[in-house]
Each structure stands twice: as C-alpha cells, then as structure tokens.
Amino acid sequence: MTNPPAPGLPRQSDHFNGLSLHYYRLFSRLAPEDGELIWISGALAVQSVLDGHSCLSLSHHAGRPLLATAGEDQDESSGYRLPKADDWQTALRASHLVGPPEGETALVLGQGRLYLRRYFGYETRLAREIQRRAALAGHPPERVAGPLAGLFPVPGDETDWQMVAAAIAAMKRLCLISGGPGTGKTHTVLRIIQLLRRLAGDKRPRIALAAPTGKAASRLQEAMRLADEEEGLTANTIHRLLGTIRHSPYFRHHREHRLPLDVLIVDEVSMVDLALMTKLVEAMPDEGRLILLGDQDQLSSVEAGRVLADLCGEDQGYSPEFAAQLEIATGIRIQDSGFSMQESKDKPQKRNPLGDCRAHLRKSYRFKAGGGIGRLAAAVLAGNAELAMNCLAAGEETRVCPPAAVGWGRRTDEKRLATRLLEAYSPLLAAQKPETALRALGTFQVLCSHRQGPYGTLTVNRWFTETLARQGRIRLTGESEWHPGRPVIVTGNHYDLRLFNGDLGVALADDAGELKVYFPSPGGGLRAISPGRMPAHETAFALTVHKSQGSEFDEVLLLLPEQPSPLVSRELIYTAITRARRRFELWGGAETIASGVRARIERHTGLSEQLMTEKRCGASWG
Numbered sequence: 001m002t003n004p005p006a007p008g009l010p011r012q013s014d015h016f017n018g019l020s021l022h023y024y025r026l027f028s029r030l031a032p033e034d035g036e037l038i039w040i041s042g043a044l045a046v047q048s049v050l051d052g053h054s055c056l057s058l059s060h061h062a063g064r065p066l067l068a069t070a071g072e073d074q075d076e077s078s079g080y081r082l083p084k085a086d087d088w089q090t091a092l093r094a095s096h097l098v099g100p101p102e103g104e105t106a107l108v109l110g111q112g113r114l115y116l117r118r119y120f121g122y123e124t125r126l127a128r129e130i131q132r133r134a135a136l137a138g139h140p141p142e143r144v145a146g147p148l149a150g151l152f153p154v155p156g157d158e159t160d161w162q163m164v165a166a167a168i169a170a171m172k173r174l175c176l177i178s179g180g181p182g183t184g185k186t187h188t189v190l191r192i193i194q195l196l197r198r199l200a201g202d203k204r205p206r207i208a209l210a211a212p213t214g215k216a217a218s219r220l221q222e223a224m225r226l227a228d229e230e231e232g233l234t235a236n237t238i239h240r241l242l243g244t245i246r247h248s249p250y251f252r253h254h255r256e257h258r259l260p261l262d263v264l265i266v267d268e269v270s271m272v273d274l275a276l277m278t279k280l281v282e283a284m285p286d287e288g289r290l291i292l293l294g295d296q297d298q299l300s301s302v303e304a305g306r307v308l309a310d311l312c313g314e315d316q317g318y319s320p321e322f323a324a325q326l327e328i329a330t331g332i333r334i335q336d337s338g339f340s341m342q343e344s345k346d347k348p349q350k351r352n353p354l355g356d357c358r359a360h361l362r363k364s365y366r367f368k369a370g371g372g373i374g375r376l377a378a379a380v381l382a383g384n385a386e387l388a389m390n391c392l393a394a395g396e397e398t399r400v401c402p403p404a405a406v407g408w409g410r411r412t413d414e415k416r417l418a419t420r421l422l423e424a425y426s427p428l429l430a431a432q433k434p435e436t437a438l439r440a441l442g443t444f445q446v447l448c449s450h451r452q453g454p455y456g457t458l459t460v461n462r463w464f465t466e467t468l469a470r471q472g473r474i475r476l477t478g479e480s481e482w483h484p485g486r487p488v489i490v491t492g493n494h495y496d497l498r499l500f501n502g503d504l505g506v507a508l509a510d511d512a513g514e515l516k517v518y519f520p521s522p523g524g525g526l527r528a529i530s531p532g533r534m535p536a537h538e539t540a541f542a543l544t545v546h547k548s549q550g551s552e553f554d555e556v557l558l559l560l561p562e563q564p565s566p567l568v569s570r571e572l573i574y575t576a577i578t579r580a581r582r583r584f585e586l587w588g589g590a591e592t593i594a595s596g597v598r599a600r601i602e603r604h605t606g607l608s609e610q611l612m613t614e615k616r617c618g619a620s621w622g
Contacts, residue, residue: 020047127610136173141329165359179361181578205262209235214500216550269294274305372397385594399585434518460542494535556580560588568596
C-alpha cells in the first residue's frame with residue numbers, strides 16, 4: 001500500500017453517495033479486521049454499479065486520491081490515495097470479503113476488476129447464454145433463399161443490408177441488428193416476421209415483440225399496425241412480457257418457467273441494462289430465436305452495463321464460411337468479410353464469436369448522409385468538434401445558438417429562448433382537439449442533458465410554465481401545474497391504466513369542459529385519463545435526452561449548460577441529434593459543445609471479454 005489506512009468513514013463526495021456509504025459501514029462490520037482499504041473498495045464497487053458500470057476497474061482508479069475519508073473531527077483537506085493496482089489486488093486477495101468466482105463472498109475479484117457477486121453472476125450467465133445461442137444453427141441457406149427473394153427486390157450493385165439482416169435472423173438463433181436512426185430497423189423486423197412465417201409453413205411460430213420502455217413499445221406497435229401486419233402482434237415492455245411481481249426484483253418468467261415463444265424481437269436494446277437482459281435471455285426457451293435491435297452509438301441504459309455495445313463489439317466482418325452461406329441465401333457477395341483465410345491459418349485471429357450473428361444497417365432513410373443532420377451526426381460520432389461546429393454553423397437542417405455576452409441564465413438569453421419556445425409550442429397550446437394536440441407534440445421538443453440544476457428539465461419546465469402564465473397564455477390555479485396544452489411524460493409503469501415509463505400525453509378540456517390527459521392508444525384512437533388518476537409524471541416541454549430515447553420529433557432543440565459538464569458527452573449529443581427528423585438546433589457555448597463532442601462515456605464491464613473466451617473473466621483468481 002502507498003499509505004497507511006486512514007481512520008473513520010468516507011465522507012459523502014464525488015466518490016460516494018448515501019447507499020455506497022451504507023455499504024462501507026456494512027463491510028466494516030462484516031470484516032472489521034480487513035481494514036479501511038477493503039471497506040472503501042467494497043463501497044467503490046457499489047458506487048460503480050450506481051454510476052452505470054458493472055464492476056470496479058482497479059487500473060482506472062489505482063493511485064488516485066479520494067476526497068476526505070475521515071470522521072467528523074478530521075480536517076476537510078485530508079484525503080486517501082488508493083494503492084497501485086498490484087498492491088491493491090494483493091490486499092483484496094487477502095480479504096474475507098473478496099473471493100474467486102466459484103465462492104460465496106460478497107465481492108469477486110477477477111482480471112483486474114472487483115465485482116459485487118450479483119453483477120459478476122449477471123455477466124457470466126449472460127455471456128454463457130449468448131455464446132450458446134450464437135452457436136445454434138437455424139434454417140439452412142438453401143431453404144432461406146426462395147422465401148427471402150420473394151420479400152426483397154433483386155440485389156443491385158449496392159448491398160441490401162436489410163436483406164442480409166433478415167437472412168441472418170433466419171439462419172441463426174441469435175441475431176444482432178444495429179443501425180443508426182432511419183436505417184430501416186422496423187421495416188427489417190416486418191420482413192423478418194414474414195420470412196419466419198413462410199419458413200415455418202403450416203406451423204405458425206409464436207412471436208413476441210418487446211422494448212424497454214412503454215414509448216418504444218408503442219412506436220413498435222404502431223409500426224406494425226400501419227404496415228397492416230397480418231395476425232396483429234402486440235408489443236410489450238420487457239417488464240410486462242416477463243411478468244412483474246409487485247415489490248420484487250424477480251419476474252414470473254425465468255430459467256425455470258420459460259416464455260411460451262418461438263421468436264422474441266427486442267427493439268431499442270441500447271437502453272436495456274445488464275440485469276434485465278440477463279433475466280430476459282434466460283427466460284427464452286432453449287431453442288427460441290432471439291433478435292435484438294438497436295443503435296450501439298446511442299446512450300447506454302441508465303442502470304449498470306452497456307449490453308448492446310458489448311455484444312456488437314468491434315465489427316470484424318463475417319467469417320469466410322458464413323459469408324459464403326450468406327451469398328447462397330441472398331445472392332449478395334460480401335466483398336470484405338474482415339477475416340482472411342491466410343490470417344486464419346498463419347496467424348490465428350481472435351474473433352468475436354457473435355460476428356456472424358450481426359448485421360449493421362448503414363443506409364439512413366430518415367435523412368441523407370450528406371444532409372445537415374446526417375453530416376452533424378457523423379462528425380459527432382467521429383469526435384470531430386471542429387467539423388461538428390462547422391456543420392451547425394452551415395445552417396442546413398441544423399442551427400447553433402451561442403449564449404449572449406451576458407451568459408446563460410441572464411435576462412437576454414431567457415428572452416431569446418422564451419421567444420423561440422413560444423413560437424415552437426404555439427400549435428400545441430392553440431390545439432382544441434386532442435388529436436391535433438398529440439400531433440403537435442411530435443413536431444418539436446426541447447432536450448436537456450440534465451434533470452436537475454439551472455439547465456435541467458425541472459428548471460426549464462418550471463420557468464417556461466411560469467413564462468406562459470405571466471404572458472396570459474395559460475391559467476394556473478393555486479399550486480396546480482395542470483392547464484390545457486400541458487405536455488406530460490409518464491415516469492413509472494401503471495399496468496391497469498396501460499401507461500408506461502416514457503409515454504407522452506397532453507392535457508386538454510373534453511367536450512364537457514373537464515380537463516383530461518390524452519394518450520394515443522397502441523391500436524389507434526385515444527385514451528383519456530383524469531389528472532387525479534395519473535401515475536408518476538412530469539411536465540414535458542423539456543425532456544432529458546435519456547427520456548427521449550425511443551422517440552422522434554420533426555424538430556429538436558438541445559439546451560446545454562453554460563460550462564462543460566461530465567454528463568455532456570458524444571453519445572448524449574448524438575442521441576439528441578438523431579431524435580430529429582428535419583431540423584436540429586443546439587443552444588450552448590462553443591467550449592461546452594466541443595468538450596462534449598470529444599468526451600466519450602466510459603462504462604467499465606467485463607462482458608465483452610467473457611464473450612471472447614470460454615474461460616470466463618475472473619476464472620483466474622486475482
């Protein structure tokens with residue numbers, strides 16, 4: 001160790017919050033002889049999960065100082081420096097709280113990572129099940145070729161990646177379909193369903209659709225309805241599909257009680273966390289076909305993990321053997337498999353075992369790659385801040401509005417922003433019919449990187465509501481926030497009302513003059529809910545970028561804070577840009593934008609390594 005243990009408890013700081021401090025105290029009681037470093041390590045492992053990681057990366061934290069770690073009588077300037085990685089692992093291996101994967105200790109140490117045992121179990125179980133499913137064959141390519149050709153036009157010079165994706169979904173029991181906005185993921189799902197039904201013949205496959213949020217499930221359901229899909233399929237949230245148990249983290253469907261399905265198609269997988277994905281995959285029948293869709297470049301789940309990104313991994317192309325099978329099924333010659341036979345013989349190449357299960361949709365049908373939004377999204381993904389600023393300034397489908405000289409939060413900027421929002425939300429506020437109001441709700445949306453703080457959604461929604469009231473655009477009664485034209489987002493799930501986290505609705509007076517909150521019904525039409533019956537909800541003039549995932553709007557305005565923030569990242573800006581169909585505008589200073597484009601969200605996990613080898617991450621003690 002680099003310094004002797006410091007006495008007392010860690011203070012609540014950037015490193016710890018109330019829950020991790022609670023675990024620090026718990027570990028100190030369970031193993032009082034282990035000492036401060038072990039208790040801090042356990043608390044950091046808990047905090048890592050709360051911060052979205054599945055584990056604590058020792059190399060990332062080794063040698064770093066922690067803020068004040070002493071009791072109340074210690075000086076605030078005192079601190080604690082974590083040891084070097086080798087010394088740290090030596091101390092952890094000697095602890096009563098830390099053990100190997102096959103043990104029963106609270107913490108697991110493996111490959112330079114410290115896990116809470118439950119999260120190590122999630123990674124191990126998910127990797128094992130994904131590997132098993134990836135090795136299962138589906139329909140042979142010769143059988144797929146005929147039905148597939150009937151669903152897609154004759155391949156031209158340009159590779160039809162939607163056709164390739166459908167072929168993989170039929171030829172494999174696991175299929176990963178990744179693609180940016182507007183690349184036709186939903187259209188591909190429709191073709192896959194038709195293909196699998198044709199291949200099944202008289203025996204109709206049991207197919208289910210799911211998504212992580214109610215909003216994403218509703219969009220998927222609506223796409224099915226508009227496509228006049230025969231034997232209309234219902235899209236559910238993953239929680240509803242698995243069967244929630246009140247006040248329990250467990251579900252009705254699990255390893256011992258599988259889902260009655262032949263095919264499960266899950267959309268917006270980038271939003272699915274490690275624990276939920278593990279439970280979902282384990283609930284699938286052994287021979288069931290699992291098809292996962294999403295955009296791996298978007299923000300990851302709020303909870304721990306980055307499952308889609310870990311599953312997709314680096315795009316190495318297809319193995320030569322599978323590329324040949326794809327050509328039989330599709331008539332498409334995959335020019336670059338990314339893996340040469342010479343390399344495989346002379347210098348074995350470590351391949352992602354899921355490489356042949358993956359299809360990457362490249363062509364966007366929502367906006368042109370050379371258009372303003374497409375160019376901006378590409379610049380942000382590349383981390384090129386200068387190019388991104390140039391795209392914004394070009395004014396083609398995009399716009400940047402830098403803060404005035406007086407700075408954000410001052411009267412000049414509030415007036416500019418109020419004028420812009422009053423103009424954009426006028427159709428919503430003027431709507432007299434719920435159908436008109438809901439259509440207006442999809443035309444414009446303010447997005448924020450934060451929920452709390454001066455540039456957070458809570459502040460922006462309160463400020464804009466007060467602005468509307470001052471100008472006489474709305475009338476508020478007492479402390480109530482309800483008024484005609486109020487957009488709301490549901491923040492919890494209410495199965496009796498069929499309202500789910502992420503659902504967007506609008507308040508409007510009915511024919512009798514009584515205020516109701518209207519939501520679109522999955523099968524078409526509207527549902528009206530009395531404000532008093534509403535589940536947990538918030539005003540939605542402004543949404544966090546996280547909450548906007550699974551939604552699309554004609555125009556999007558992203559409001560960033562005055563100063564650079566750890567929450568403003570490349571993934572967040574890209575996700576905000578790709579919510580826009582026609583126009584995107586960014587309000588923020590150049591420094592904040594540039595630092596955000598350059599910053600990537602780092603999620604520490606061991607899933608990708610576990611997928612690459614039969615020898616699980618952590619199987620080597622230490």
